[in-house]
Amino acid sequence: xxxxxxxxxxxxxxxxxxxxxxxxAFLRDAGLFAAGLAVTGLGARAVQAQGKPFAGARKSPLSxxxxxxxxxDVTTYNNFYEFGTGKDDPAERAGTLKPxxxxxxxxxxxxKPKRWDIDELMKLAAVEERIYxxxxxxxxxxxxxxxxxxxxxxxxxxxPNSKAKYVEFVTLSDEKQMPGVRLPVLDWPYVEGxxxxxxxxxxxxLTFGLYGDLLPNQNGAPVRIVVPWKYGFKSAKSIVRIRxxxxxxxxxxxxxxxxxxxxxxxxxxxxxxxxxSQAKERRIGEFGKRATLMFNGYGEQVASLYAGMDLKKxx
Amino acid sequence: MTFQPTPTQIARxxxxxxxxxxxxxxxxxLRAWRDQLGANPIEYITRATGWWTLTFLMITLTVTxxxxxxxxxxxxxxRRMLGLFAFFYASLHFTTYIxxxxxxxxxxxxxxxxxxxxxxxxxxxxxxxxxxxxxxxNAMVKRLGARRWQWLHRAVYVIGxxxxxxxxxxxxxxxxxxxxxxxxLAVLLGARLVFRWRERARTKAPTVRANSHPARAGIGPS
Numbered sequence: 001x002x003x004x005x006x007x008x009x010x011x012x013x014x015x016x017x018x019x020x021x022x023x024x025a026f027l028r029d030a031g032l033f034a035a036g037l038a039v040t041g042l043g044a045r046a047v048q049a050q051g052k053p054f055a056g057a058r059k060s061p062l063s064x065x066x067x068x069x070x071x072x073d074v075t076t077y078n079n080f081y082e083f084g085t086g087k088d089d090p091a092e093r094a095g096t097l098k099p100x101x102x103x104x105x106x107x108x109x110x111x112k113p114k115r116w117d118i119d120e121l122m123k124l125a126a127v128e129e130r131i132y133x134x135x136x137x138x139x140x141x142x143x144x145x146x147x148x149x150x151x152x153x154x155x156x157x158x159x160p161n162s163k164a165k166y167v168e169f170v171t172l173s174d175e176k177q178m179p180g181v182r183l184p185v186l187d188w189p190y191v192e193g194x195x196x197x198x199x200x201x202x203x204x205x206l207t208f209g210l211y212g213d214l215l216p217n218q219n220g221a222p223v224r225i226v227v228p229w230k231y232g233f234k235s236a237k238s239i240v241r242i243r244x245x246x247x248x249x250x251x252x253x254x255x256x257x258x259x260x261x262x263x264x265x266x267x268x269x270x271x272x273x274x275x276x277s278q279a280k281e282r283r284i285g286e287f288g289k290r291a292t293l294m295f296n297g298y299g300e301q302v303a304s305l306y307a308g309m310d311l312k313k314x315x
Numbered sequence: 316m317t318f319q320p321t322p323t324q325i326a327r328x329x330x331x332x333x334x335x336x337x338x339x340x341x342x343x344x345l346r347a348w349r350d351q352l353g354a355n356p357i358e359y360i361t362r363a364t365g366w367w368t369l370t371f372l373m374i375t376l377t378v379t380x381x382x383x384x385x386x387x388x389x390x391x392x393x394r395r396m397l398g399l400f401a402f403f404y405a406s407l408h409f410t411t412y413i414x415x416x417x418x419x420x421x422x423x424x425x426x427x428x429x430x431x432x433x434x435x436x437x438x439x440x441x442x443x444x445x446x447x448x449x450x451x452x453n454a455m456v457k458r459l460g461a462r463r464w465q466w467l468h469r470a471v472y473v474i475g476x477x478x479x480x481x482x483x484x485x486x487x488x489x490x491x492x493x494x495x496x497x498x499x500l501a502v503l504l505g506a507r508l509v510f511r512w513r514e515r516a517r518t519k520a521p522t523v524r525a526n527s528h529p530a531r532a533g534i535g536p537s
Contacts (some may be wrong), residue, residue: 077354
C-alpha cells in the first residue's frame with residue numbers, strides 16, 4: 001500500500017481570513033453579476049462553473065468507469081434516518097440542517113487532537129473527483145462522483161498513538177435540525193467505525209461534495225466518509241466527531257440489530273442478510289438486477305485487509 | 316334511523332365503490348406515466364400494491380363489524396367486491412415481484428419463498444386467497460353450502476394475520492406502519508370475538524332460564 005507523505009502547509013500559504021472573506025464577497029457579487037448575465041441568456045455557463053467549488057477537481061485514477069447515477073436520483077433516494085425513515089424524507093426534510101458554521105472534533109488516542117473548522121478542513125488536501133460504486137445493504141446500488149480527499153490525510157495529522165486501533169465517526173444529533181432523531185428508531189447519535197487500517201486505506205474518502213458541488217444536506221453535508229467496499233450505512237454522514245479508540249466502536253446498526261448488521265459489513269454476495277439475499281442488486285436506473293461483486297468490486301485493493309478472516313463470522 | 320338503500324341505490328353505491336377501488340391503481344398508473352415513481356420505481360410499485368392489498372383486506376374485514384354496529388345490513392352487499400379487490404391488488408403485488416423484481420428467475424424465486432420467512436408468509440397468504448376468490452360467486456356458495464363456504468372463508472383471518480407479519484418482517488427497523496396494521500387487525504378480529512361472546516351469552520341465557528324452569532327441566536322438588 002502506498003501512502004503519500006503529507007506536505008506540511010507553510011503558514012504563509014494559508015489565506016488570511018479577511019482576504020478569504022473578501023474573496024467570498026467578490027464571488028457573491030460576481031455571482032449576482034453572472035446571474036444578471038444569465039437572465040439575458042449570456043452567462044449561464046459561467047454561473048454553473050462558479051457555483052460548483054469542485055468542478056475542476058482532479059479526476060482520480062481510483063474511479064470506476066461506469067455510468068454515474070443521475071444527480072436527481074442520488075439526491076432524492078436516500079437513507080438518512082435523522083430526517084425520517086422514508087427514502088424521500090431526507091430530500092424533503094433536510095433543509096433544516098445548517099452545514100455552516102460547522103466544526104469537526106478530532107480526538108481520542110492521538111497526539112494532536114484538534115477542532116477543525118469545516119472550511120479549514122476542506123483545504124487540508126487537494127480535493128479529487130472519485131467515482132465510486134455504492135451498494136446499500138437493502139439491495140440497491142448507485143455510481144456516484146464524490147469530491148473529497150483520502151481520510152488518511154486527516155488521520156495522519158492527528159498522529160494517532162499506539163493504542164489507536166479503531167476510528168469512530170459520530171454524526172450530528174440535533175432535534176432542531178434533524179426531525180428524525182425525536183424518534184428512537186436508532187440509538188442517537190449515529191455512530192460508525194472503521195479499523196485503523198481500513199481508515200488509512202487510500203479508497204476511504206473524506207467527502208465534501210458530489211457532482212462537483214458541495215454535498216446536498218440529504219447526502220451528509222458538510223462532511224461525510226465514503227467507504228465504497230462496505231454497505232452504505234458504514235459511510236457516516238454529517239460528521240461532528242472523529243475519535244481514535246482502542247476498542248471496537250459500538251456502531252448504530254450493530255447495536256440496533258446485532259444479528260443482521262456486523263461491525264465490518266463488507267459487501268459480500270456470499271453472506272446473506274438473515275432476511276434477504278445479498279447475491280444481487282438493483283442498480284438505480286436499471287431494470288434487471290445485476291450480480292453483487294465481492295467487496296463491491298474493490299476486492300483487488302482491499303481483500304488483503306481481511307486475509308485469514310472468516311467473513312461469515314465477521315460479517 | 317339508519318340508511319337503508321333501495322335496490323337501485325345499492326346498484327349505484329356498488330358502481331361508485333367499484334370506481335373508488337380502482338383509484339389506487341389509476342393513481343399509480345398516472346405517477347408511472349408522469350415518471351413520478353422515484354429513483355426505484357420497481358420498489359415503489361411493490362410497496363404501493365402491497366400496501367393496498369393489506370388496506371383492502373382490512374376494509375373487507377371491517378364490513379361485518381360495521382354493518383352490525385351501524386345496523387346497516389346492506390353493507391354486506393359490498394363485501395364480495397372489496398374482498399375481490401384485495402385479491403386484485405395482491406395479484407398485482409405478486410406479479411410485480413415475479414415479473415419486475417425477479418424477472419421470472421424461478422430458481423431464485425423458489426429460494427426466496429423457502430428461505431426468506433417474510434416472503435414465505437406473504438406467498439402463503441397469497442396462495443390462501445386464491446380459493447377464496449375462486450369460490451366468491453353465488454353459484455359456488457350454493458355448491459359448497461353456506462356452512463362450508465363460511466368455514467372456508469374464515470381463512471381470511473389467517474390471511475390478514477400473515478399479511479401483517481409479512482409487512483412486519485420486511486421492514487428494516489421502523490415498524491410503526493406495520494404496527495398500525497397489526498392494531499387495526501387486532502381491533503377487527505377482537506370485535507368478532509366480542510360479538511361471539513355476546514351471542515353465546517344471549518343464546519345461553521334463555522336456555523339456562525328454560526332449563527331452570529322446573530316443569531321443563533324435569534327436575535325440582537316434586
